[in-house]
Amino acid sequence: xxxxxxxxxxxxxxxxxxxxxxxxxxxxxxxxxxxxxxxxxxxxxxxxxxxxxxxxxxxxxxxxxxxxxxxxxxxxxxxxxxxxxxxxxxxxxxxxxxxxxxxxxxxxxxxxxxxxxxxxxxxxxxxxxxxxxxxxxxxxxxxxxxxxxxxxxxxxxxxxxxxxxxxxxxxxxxxxxxxxxxxxxxxxxxxxxxxxxxxxxxxxxxxxxxxxxxxxxxxxxxxxxxxxxxxxxxxxxxxxxxxxxxxxxxxxxxxxxxxxxxxxxxxxxxxxxxxxxxxxxxxxxxxxxxxxxxxx
Amino acid sequence: xxxxxxxxxxxxxxxxxxxxxxxxxxxxxxxxxxxxxxxxxxxxxxxxxxxxxxxxxxxxxxxxxxxxxxxxxxxxxxxxxxxxxxxxxxxxxxxxxxxxxxxxxxxxxxxxxxxxxxxxxxxxxxxxxxxxxxxxxxxxxxxxxxxxxxxxxxxxxxxxxxxxxxxxxxxxxxxxxxxxxxxxxxxxxxxxxxxxxxxxxxxxxxxxxxxxxxxxxxxxxxxxxxxxxxxxxxxxxxxxxxxxxxxxxxxxxxxxxxxxxxxxxxxxxxxxxxxxxxxxxxxxxxxxxxxxxxxxxxxxxxxxxxxxxxxxxxx
Numbered sequence: 001x002x003x004x005x006x007x008x009x010x011x012x013x014x015x016x017x018x019x020x021x022x023x024x025x026x027x028x029x030x031x032x033x034x035x036x037x038x039x040x041x042x043x044x045x046x047x048x049x050x051x052x053x054x055x056x057x058x059x060x061x062x063x064x065x066x067x068x069x070x071x072x073x074x075x076x077x078x079x080x081x082x083x084x085x086x087x088x089x090x091x092x093x094x095x096x097x098x099x100x101x102x103x104x105x106x107x108x109x110x111x112x113x114x115x116x117x118x119x120x121x122x123x124x125x126x127x128x129x130x131x132x133x134x135x136x137x138x139x140x141x142x143x144x145x146x147x148x149x150x151x152x153x154x155x156x157x158x159x160x161x162x163x164x165x166x167x168x169x170x171x172x173x174x175x176x177x178x179x180x181x182x183x184x185x186x187x188x189x190x191x192x193x194x195x196x197x198x199x200x201x202x203x204x205x206x207x208x209x210x211x212x213x214x215x216x217x218x219x220x221x222x223x224x225x226x227x228x229x230x231x232x233x234x235x236x237x238x239x240x241x242x243x244x245x246x247x248x249x250x251x252x253x254x255x256x257x258x259x260x261x262x263x264x265x266x267x268x269x270x271x272x273x274x275x276x277x278x279x280x281x282x283x284x285x286x287x288x289x290x291x292x293x294x295x296x
Numbered sequence: 297x298x299x300x301x302x303x304x305x306x307x308x309x310x311x312x313x314x315x316x317x318x319x320x321x322x323x324x325x326x327x328x329x330x331x332x333x334x335x336x337x338x339x340x341x342x343x344x345x346x347x348x349x350x351x352x353x354x355x356x357x358x359x360x361x362x363x364x365x366x367x368x369x370x371x372x373x374x375x376x377x378x379x380x381x382x383x384x385x386x387x388x389x390x391x392x393x394x395x396x397x398x399x400x401x402x403x404x405x406x407x408x409x410x411x412x413x414x415x416x417x418x419x420x421x422x423x424x425x426x427x428x429x430x431x432x433x434x435x436x437x438x439x440x441x442x443x444x445x446x447x448x449x450x451x452x453x454x455x456x457x458x459x460x461x462x463x464x465x466x467x468x469x470x471x472x473x474x475x476x477x478x479x480x481x482x483x484x485x486x487x488x489x490x491x492x493x494x495x496x497x498x499x500x501x502x503x504x505x506x507x508x509x510x511x512x513x514x515x516x517x518x519x520x521x522x523x524x525x526x527x528x529x530x531x532x533x534x535x536x537x538x539x540x541x542x543x544x545x546x547x548x549x550x551x552x553x554x555x556x557x558x559x560x561x562x563x564x565x566x567x568x569x570x571x572x573x574x575x576x577x578x579x580x581x582x583x584x585x586x587x588x589x590x591x592x593x594x595x596x597x598x599x600x601x602x603x604x605x606x607x608x609x610x611x
């Protein structure tokens with residue numbers, strides 16, 4: 001049949017496909033650009049605002065998207081010289097690092113036990129830990145704030161180090177279980193046959209292989225910690241102990257006066273590095289998420 | 297399973313020196329040692345406060361008078377009598393319902409884009425991740441400025457194309473209907489990337505040969521989309537939807553930064569109302585009672601999530 005039909009229709013068909021392909025490519029690029037603008041739009045607007053002079057900013061007749069007067073770095077410097085922004089960023093960083101460490105130290109063995117040691121109760125316990133992930137801060141912050149007062153950590157940044165792992169541990173156990181289940185059991189069995197104890201097998205054979213999962217957990221736990229708002233607002237009142245997420249809004253808004261340019265500068269300065277790091281590990285994160293769900 | 301894994305190990309050992317049964321080699325004990333820290337921690341800082349929240353809700357504890365007296369269901373009765381509570385409950389459902397639908401639809405579109413191959417993908421992914429990875433308090437401030445009552449660039453655009461008269465403003469956060477739309481928009485904007493990442497995981501997991509088989513069998517794009525891709529991603533979509541729902545349901549940061557529940561409680565939700573009552577108003581008992589209404593609803597969501605996850609496991 002194809003031979004009888006000849007070349008002309010085949011050519012036409014090929015051209016149709018080629019045209020359709022080009023149209024598809026243009027469509028993909030158009031949607032991609034639209035999506036990127038939609039997501040990053042508010043941050044672009046923040047970035048423009050951050051360098052505007054007051055006289056430019058507070059004139060409703062000015063085109064808000066361009067600099068009607070030369071841009072100024074004053075508000076960016078104000079952020080570092082006249083506010084505790086540096087302290088907030090430092091607090092966010094060390095709280096994040098400690099929480100990530102606690103999460104890994106507690107979560108990794110727990111995930112291993114649930115994924116590998118096949119106790120009869122590991123199924124129900126895994127589900128119970130997953131449920132903990134669903135108990136929201138808005139339900140617990142009242143009683144937790146009383147408990148924080150009880151252990152004498154009120155108004156201390158350490159209260160956040162104590163409490164944040166409640167958010168990060170359950171989800172990390174879940175993610176790590178996925179990564180661990182993707183590693184063949186033979187690996188440890190081989191190491192144990194070679195004379196390592198179970199513990200030695202874990203450290204020498206399993207940990208290196210689950211490293212991508214650990215990276216995913218580090219990034220995810222840090223993001224969750226940096227974004228947390230309710231506990232940070234409820235537990236910590238003194239300016240010096242605040243994190244970025246509560247410090248920036250309270251320090252740069254005085255009554256009805258908003259220091260808009262500095263606020264936007266702070267937003268952009270915090271947003272870009274976190275998204276950058278997360279983007280580096282997005283693929284690992286995605287593969288961990290499916291592994292946890294599909295091979296569960 | 298454990299006997300199967302242990303058997304070959306033991307079998308390989310008899311000739312070697314007396315097999316030392318350390319604690320670390322007994323699966324049962326090791327499992328407990330590994331799990332105990334996490335379990336203790338979670339019981340101490342999730343289960344205990346949860347029980348405490350229930351106790352608070354049945355007491356008359358306030359910030360000024362922390363002594364505990366049992367008052368039974370009085371707090372719940374007071375909550376149910378409060379019109380603001382009913383308003384918050386209604387708002388919570390409206391916010392969650394609308395956001396969830398939009399998050400799923402946009403999340404699917406975004407996921408399709410993110411798995412496609414094109415130049416400059418890295419920068420697009422970076423932009424897409426921004427709303428989710430930025431601390432919510434800060435991104436809400438960005439929006440607060442975007443929706444400013446006088447200097448909003450959206451108003452400027454509307455004025456420029458003539459939809460608004462000179463000197464007129466929309467008051468995005470000042471009119472009840474618009475304030476609601478704004479809060480929902482920010483929620484959707486913030487959580488769509490998370491839903492997209494979860495769904496991306498689902499899309500990546502679909503074996504390519506199934507789609508190719510359908511293509512060879514002559515199924516067109518839409519047919520493949522609705523009869524192959526969507527049914528296979530359905531459980532993952534359900535997970536993304538419910539995560540989105542839970543995050544919207546329990547979030548108070550967006551509401552707090554953008555509108556503080558106003559105008560006139562038009563955007564008040566349960567979690568923000570509990571915060572005002574319990575922390576700022578100092579009425580711990582009342583706040584706990586309000587927050588407890590979140591739980592049955594979340595439990596229902598959790599059961600739904602687990603069902604969806606189980607369906608993935610079965611596959």
